[in-house]
């Protein structure tokens with residue numbers, strides 16, 4: 001029975017490390033439009049707003065607005081381009097919607113109130129793959145000197161000019177993983 005308990009503890013520890021997203025302490029929270037929020041007033045340039053951020057998986061995107069006037073619809077790229085609010089993937093209506101980014105790539109949002117998307121109430125949250133993600137860091141490379149370093153530099157220069165102060169450091173994911181592993185090991189040893 002004791003052995004089974006140890007195995008269970010070890011399995012639990014491994015599952016914790018694998019299943020948990022990066023710890024909340026490392027995730028950034030971005031309020032769309034900053035002080036202006038999610039609105040049609042003042043012609044907020046959401047494209048420009050997004051361009052100044054470096055989004056990562058685990059970050060939280062907050063839409064703040066008066067729910068009687070606006071909403072938030074996550075849509076496909078097609079519907080984003082066309083401002084088509086008739087077939088949203090997900091609709092949020094609370095007026096203070098927190099959306100956690102769980103994957104890389106584009107996340108398209110628009111306001112579904114007629115005319116609002118057309119007047120610019122739309123935003124594309126693009127979560128780029130960075131060179132420091134665990135997957136690319138561990139991927140075997142035939143020529144790690146030249147080939148591996150080039151995409152890293154390209155990715156870095158392709159991002160917003162300079163690391164912004166509110167964005168986590170590039171090493172954060174690895175640091176998080178390390179902390180998670182150590183914590184899991186401690187938990188496992190305590191349970192044994």
Ligand SMILES: [Cu+2]
Nearest residue numbers: 070111113116
């Ligand atoms: Cu609106």
